[in-house]
Amino acid sequence: MNEQAYHIIQQMTRRWKHRHALAFLLRVIAVSLPLVVIAVLIFSYPWWWVPLIVSGTTVLLRWWWPLPVVSEIEISSFLNHRYPELQESVQLLLVPPAELNHLQLMQRSVTAEKITQIGTPPEINASLKSALLVFFLTLSCTVLVFFSSRYFTKTSNGRTAVTPVVHAEKEVPPAGISSFKILVTPPAYTGKPQREENSFSLSVEDGSVVSWTIHSNGVPPALGFIFNNGIVSPLKPSADSLSWTFSKTLSRSGFYQVDLGGTLSSLYQLELIPDKAPVIQVLAPAQHSSFQPGVRPVLQVRTSVTDDYGIRSVQLVLTKASGKGEAVSFREEVMEFAHRTGTTREQMLIRQLDLWQMGMKAGDELYFYIRVMDNHGQESRSDMFFVSLPDTEELLSLSSLTSGVDQVPEYFRSQRQIILDTEKLLKEKGSIPVDSFRLRSNELGSDQKLLRLRYGKFLGEENESGIHTPDDGHDHAAEPPAYGDVQALMDQYAHKHDNAEDAGFFEPAQKAQLKAVLEEMWKSELKLRTYLPADALPFEYKALVLLKDLQQKSRAYVGKTSAQKATLNPDKRLSGDQSKIRRDPSSGKSEMETEPAASLRAAISIVENRKLGGTDAAVMEILRVAEQALGQAAIRDPAHYLTALSIMGEFRKGETTVSGQQVRQLQAALAAIIGQTVTSPAKRAATGGLADQYFNQLNKTR
Structure with missing residues (x-):
């Protein structure tokens, strides 16, 4: 009996281990299967991705869902907890009888007799049942996604390949024609081989050469094509007049009919597939970019170019602007991209530009765009991109900030001078008395206040506070406010007739940046008034940078253009043909x-x-x-x-x-x-x- 009980514990241990291992395997399959279907069957990844996906899933689940440690001791503890009738004595079955006393042997016999009656615990199959449920749910969803993707792919392919209604019905050749053969030779820019069509209705690339070979049952008197423009093109017969040939280069869409000895066929379409222009997507840099002083100006240009048939060349057209005022000089340069990846139809290109090696210096600007030409000779251009190198000397000059306003202000310290005086004060801090240091710092705060008020006038600010006083030069109606009317009481001390937001000569974006400048000047003045010039210096520099950036934004680059005249057709000159001249729309309907x-x-x-x-x-x-x-x-x-x-x-x-x-x-x-x-x-x-x-x-x- 004791041996049978010990065998039951061993059997439970092995069964529990097998169930956990099988449950883990089902979870791996449940997670790997949809990933394999999506990667390999839908997105057409190579099959060697399958072991990579399965291995990665196994490692991830092994870390996220580790297998529990199942031993005979763990099983005995579980049985003691699960079945109270075993009286916490299952572990006695794992101990050899020679190591037990008489009382333990009696309890061992009672436990061995009861353990044969409990059967298999349902917890052994719990993990396997949950894994099976997850597996079947995942399998169902994967099958549904796979067939849905196949259906939608088939539908979208049928939608993109524009199939005319004429093709829906079976095409019946005209009576008297036994067979025909149509060869389509696409133009060289497509890179496509010659193909054979089995229908008179054609959808070919622009510029394709189409060759018809028609075999008749008898000897017809004539065989030709009637095109939509009224041109009748006879086919060239063979020696026995049973085989007829004709070739034509298609350059426009239309339709045609087969004329077999006076018998006309149905209308057949001639649809041209146009060659689309290349598509350019500039990934880096941004359209407006600049380099901070002290940073080496290295610019990386990354772009993605796609075309429906093939890309012939991709060029980077650069224009470097140097100088100031009327002495600005421009120099244009064309560069190729150094690094290319991808196919002939879709390419990723990278070019790194060192502006210093290109001969640019502080204060210069660079304008560039990307020019792409496909195999058909069509050209596309990207937008213009702007790169500026700030001049540190010019950065500390505000002479042209207010160039749009013809006003001569009274003397006031510039932001550049305030920065220089602040730096000088910090250098002399250890050699001057504290009172003198505080006095000079307070004077710089006063200068910063005057400068802030001066720039505030460009936003329509009349004075610092905007509060009405009797001697401010404005005649306000002095009417006693009604009792309890708070708004009327406030109107005595406010300038209701002037709105600072509507005053000035600046656009809303310029006003917003000027407000940011005033905010930095406020912070700088606060630090200077509280005798902290070192803390005021960052705000002073930031105000200066914002001012110079506002000045640079007023500049614009207009590329040089040349007149492109349309080519005149000498055959139409002096012919007097006015058939294509539209009537004056103002003369009536x-x-x-x-x-x-x-x-x-x-x-x-x-x-x-x-x-x-x-x-x-x-x-x-x-x-x-x-x-x-x-x-x-x-x-x-x-x-x-x-x-x-x-x-x-x-x-x-x-x-x-x-x-x-x-x-x-x-x-x-x-x-x-x-x-x-x-x-x-x-x-x-x-x-x-x-x-x-x-x-x-x-x-x-x-």
């Missing part, structure tokens, strides 16, 4: 404002009536005008209007097989064209609001 918009609205109603089954031959002229408008819109945007143009052609032919969905699509296209016609800014003369009100008042009086 143009034709595009009246007839097409009214015809398109009438066409929507006609389409609605024909959808209900009505027929009327008198509407053909209106449908013809609507078809012309759809044709012009399809040339600009074939992906959205080409299908509506085909449906309108079926209406004009009297087809009765047009579905309700096609009718709604045609009506939506006509409504979109009406919106563009009505809201076009060139249709109406630009008049002011006052003129409109005057015109409306005239109409009311008639």
Whole structure:
């Protein structure tokens, strides 16, 4: 019996250890699985990331959730606490019988008999159950996220690749054509190889060369393409007249038809994918930056450049400004970026500039921008960035701070002189009497007060306190205030007629900085009045820096520009062609404002009536005008209007097989064209609001 009881304790110990180990393994899988799915399957990280993720998760959980120490002694203590009927005697089963006395042996026998009756404690499986719950919840969420990401990725890909409605239906080649082959050769700037298309409707890169090869069933009399501009391009036949070829470089969007011996096909779109200009994002430095005196001016320029096909060159264009006043000289320099990382389409570039090595000195300024050119020759430029090197000598000069105000103030000490006198007083502190030191410090405080009041006048402050006195030169109405009227009592001592916020010649940002200057002067004056010139010195310097910064902000850099004249076409000169000259919008409503918009609205109603089954031959002229408008819109945007143009052609032919969905699509296209016609800014003369009100008042009086 005693041996069986000891075996039960050993079995509980092993089972508890196994349950804890299995629970830890399930937690590792529960945490690692979503990370692996997100990293490898969704973001396409390489598979060698899997062991790294699992190892890192194991170490983290091992530290955060350590495995408990399970031994036979721990199990015996647990059983004593869990089952009172064992009488705190389970540990006797772990001791050899030879080491126990007679009373302990009797208790050991009773405990061994009772331990065989308790069964397996439910706490052994508690950690495993919680781990299983976490594992299944994580597994369910991971599966849901994975399939959701696949679905949304598929949906977004289908949304970004703009698929016209024409492609939704299976394309049927015209009768008499057995097969065709279309080769698209993208231009060199794209870096894409030649590809083969299996549809007459094409979406190709701008400047691509498209080659058609059409095989006919018989020998047609002629085979050609009719493009949207009315140009008919015949195809070149082979020796047996069964194979026809044609090549064309596409430079604009539109549509075309296949003319097979007088039989016209459906309309096929020609959509061009334009080459976008490079995108520049400057990561460092800020647009306005400066270096403090004593710091080596080393500037790091970091930028990110992206392009849809490829980047040819990235340059840093620098302009260094030196001198003062009318003697300012500019020197331009172009630099390449030293460090490049990334692909040809997306690059991270870094260039470090040592302004001293570039020949710049204190007081100079640097203006730069980034110029990027892609493989197609398109150029993009970033914003202008400004870097200044403060001049320590100029920093202590305030001569041009008030250049915008033509006033000659009375004599007062400058902030530079107050700083110099304060530093001189600190140097002589040990060699002069205390009374003399305090007197000079108080005098500097008075000078700081006069300077503060002088700059306060630029903000409209009349005196230090703003409290009315009888001899201040202002005539205020002396009316006795009513009893209990606190505001009337305060008005006797306040200048209500003047608002300091609205006075002066400065912008709100300049006023805010001048207020900061006055605040620093207040602090400096306080320290000087309390005989602490050493504590006043930082506030004096800060006030000086704010003043000089305000002076520098008034400067502006305007880059030199040159006239860029448009290239004249000699074929159009002296031809007298005025077809593309717009009418004067002030002469009244143009034709595009009246007839097409009214015809398109009438066409929507006609389409609605024909959808209900009505027929009327008198509407053909209106449908013809609507078809012309759809044709012009399809040339600009074939992906959205080409299908509506085909449906309108079926209406004009009297087809009765047009579905309700096609009718709604045609009506939506006509409504979109009406919106563009009505809201076009060139249709109406630009008049002011006052003129409109005057015109409306005239109409009311008639």
